[in-house]
Amino acid sequence: MMDGQALTAADPLIVQVIDDDLAICDALAELLGSVDLAVRTYASAPAFLKQLSPNLAGCVVTDIHMPEMSGLELLQQLRVSNPQLPVIVMSGGAGQAGRAEVLKAGAAAFLEKPFDDDVLLEAVWAALAGQAGAPA
Secondary structure (H helix, E strand, O other), X not given: OOOOOOOOOOOOOEEEEEOOOHHHHHHHHHHHXXXXXXXXXXXXXXXXXXXXXXXXXXXXXXXXOOOOOOHHHHHHHHHHHOOOOOEEEEEOOOHHHHHXXXXXXXXXXXXXXXXXXXHHHHHHHHHHOOOOOOOO
């Protein structure tokens, strides 16, 4: 899809991975790509927001702890600007209080690092299930 074009049912669902740890971005892109999902990676929430369109289809997978803008702040902004876009939040140490805060803010899922590949894939497939054209 080119910038500025309207989203159609034929447009692919894209998993947007946002993490300031590039090794995590690369690993998640490889994992998600291995099951034929389209993936885009970003090193920061502001970098992702620069390209965000109101009709973006797919889901977001973001780390909670990032410089400039946290994953929670990104989630809160997306609930206003793109409420249809599911957000999966990952954390390496937010604990139960962080989990509760993220889920209360509207996250589709909260994953504590490290997690099994299958746990992430299940969360992504569940998040995509509500999007047009998602696999059954």
